[in-house]
Amino acid sequence: MRILVTGGAGYIGSHTCKRLKACGHDPIVFDNLSTGHRSFVRFGPLVEGDLNDRAALDRAFAEHRPDAIIHFAASAYVGESVQDPLKYYRNNVGGTCNLLTAAVAHGVRDIIFSSSCATYGTPASVPIVETMPQAPINPYGDTKLVGESMLRAATAAYGMRCIALRYFNAAGADLDGELGEAHDPETHAIPLILAAARGTIPAFSVFGTDYATPDGSCVRDFLHVADLADAHVRAVEALQRLDGFTAINLGTGTGHSVLELIATVERVTERRVPVVRGPRRSGDPAALVADATLAADLLGWSPRHAALDTIIRSAWDWMHNPLHPLGNGTRDAG
Numbered sequence: 249m250r251i252l253v254t255g256g257a258g259y260i261g262s263h264t265c266k267r268l269k270a271c272g273h274d275p276i277v278f279d280n281l282s283t284g285h286r287s288f289v290r291f292g293p294l295v296e297g298d299l300n301d302r303a304a305l306d307r308a309f310a311e312h313r314p315d316a317i318i319h320f321a322a323s324a325y326v327g328e329s330v331q332d333p334l335k336y337y338r339n340n341v342g343g344t345c346n347l348l349t350a351a352v353a354h355g356v357r358d359i360i361f362s363s364s365c366a367t368y369g370t371p372a373s374v375p376i377v378e379t380m381p382q383a384p385i386n387p388y389g390d391t392k393l394v395g396e397s398m399l400r401a402a403t404a405a406y407g408m409r410c411i412a413l414r415y416f417n418a419a420g421a422d423l424d425g426e427l428g429e430a431h432d433p434e435t436h437a438i439p440l441i442l443a444a445a446r447g448t449i450p451a452f453s454v455f456g457t458d459y460a461t462p463d464g465s466c467v468r469d470f471l472h473v474a475d476l477a478d479a480h481v482r483a484v485e486a487l488q489r490l491d492g493f494t495a496i497n498l499g500t501g502t503g504h505s506v507l508e509l510i511a512t513v514e515r516v517t518e519r520r521v522p523v524v525r526g527p528r529r530s531g532d533p534a535a536l537v538a539d540a541t542l543a544a545d546l547l548g549w550s551p552r553h554a555a556l557d558t559i560i561r562s563a564w565d566w567m568h569n570p571l572h573p574l575g576n577g578t579r580d581a582g
């Protein structure tokens with residue numbers, strides 16, 4: 249299949265393009281390079297364009313005639329969405345609406361959507377199943393919920409087929425060392441803990457140690473990005489047999505606290521992580537852990553690299569990889 253991958257120059261999108269190519273599909277990346285990297289687009293052509301530019305979308309559809317879309321492109325930081333919510337509604341809600349309008353106009357009806365566990369807000373219990381209420385507690389999560397609503401309505405009205413993948417926390421890097429996470433500025437926990445271990449930032453700040461969790465820090469379900477990529481390929485293939493709108497969690501089913509991440513980084517890297525215990529970050533629920541039974545049932549998917557050590561080791565190796573578009577310039581104090 250020819251697949252238009254919006255956000256394919258980004259972290260999860262680039263890993264998914266690699267997997268698509270390995271499985272015999274042809275990814276076409278549509279990306280404005282706002283947080284992505286040209287050097288991550290290695291598995292098919294790059295169309296440089298913005299989701300909010302309808303003419304650019306029309307040209308991409310007309311030239312490349314995709315059979316399906318995988319829609320990653322979005323602004324994706326919980327903390328930033330609290331500071332600048334309108335950026336999130338503009339890019340994520342406006343961008344998705346524009347993309348769907350173009351897809352309908354060009355007769356493309358199959359779409360995989362990057363949703364998030366952030367749509368669940370503060371769940372009544374974990375692990376979270378797909379049928380539990382969605383009540384986001386930050387603007388980012390709300391934009392993903394609105395995205396799901398748009399897609400649900402569009403599938404009903406225009407005969408589209410959609411799978412919304414609600415992923416938990418993507419982490420780690422390509423196990424062949426070709427790709428990885430490279431955000432500037434970096435806000436995600438694992439790369440920042442590794443940067444503190446390496447000495448490129450003075451310390452890692454733990455956002456809140458007074459949550460109702462076993463050690464007081466937040467608990468998240470960290471999922472290897474290669475497993476996420478594999479799930480996307482399975483999902484786009486599953487659209488051939490799944491009509492309408494389906495939402496599926498992607499996670500490992502195991503939660504790890506922020507303090508546990510720090511301890512694991514210290515063990516895996518054999519370095520000390522300087523830590524500052526800070527206040528809570530606005531918009532953070534205490535614990536998010538997936539029940540991923542539906543992904544196993546509908547996609548035949550289960551994570552293959554779920555061990556936290558494997559995830560952290562791959563991220564550490566990537567941080568020292570010459571292909572890292574930002575990391576090479578950072579100082580290694582160790």
Ligand SMILES: NC(=O)c1ccc[n+]([C@@H]2O[C@H](COP(=O)([O-])OP(=O)(O)OC[C@H]3O[C@@H](n4cnc5c(N)ncnc54)[C@H](O)[C@@H]3O)[C@@H](O)[C@H]2O)c1
Nearest residue numbers: 255257258259260280281282283284298299321322324418
């Ligand atoms: N990283 C996670 O843990 C996680 C978890 C759940 C959901 N998600 C979702 O997965 C998707 C990918 O996340 P990521 O971590 O790879 O982020 P990323 O920032 O690395 O990738 C996003 C890509 O989209 C592009 N982009 C953004 N706005 C665009 C626009 N208007 N037009 C064209 N391109 C645009 C960026 O340049 C970038 O290449 C996002 O939708 C995010 O919300 C991520």
Ligand SMILES: O=c1ccn([C@@H]2O[C@H](COP(=O)(O)OP(=O)(O)O[C@H]3O[C@H](CO)[C@@H](O)[C@H](O)[C@H]3O)[C@@H](O)[C@H]2O)c(=O)[nH]1
Nearest residue numbers: 324325326364366416417435436437453454455466529532
């Ligand atoms: O310097 C930091 C950064 C993060 N954290 C904590 O670490 C956890 C994970 O945070 P982060 O890595 O920023 O990820 P999330 O905020 O959980 O968001 C990611 O995971 C979500 C799903 O949970 C996705 O939807 C988002 O796109 C993605 O950015 C949270 O409890 C944070 O409070 C810290 O304590 N200190």
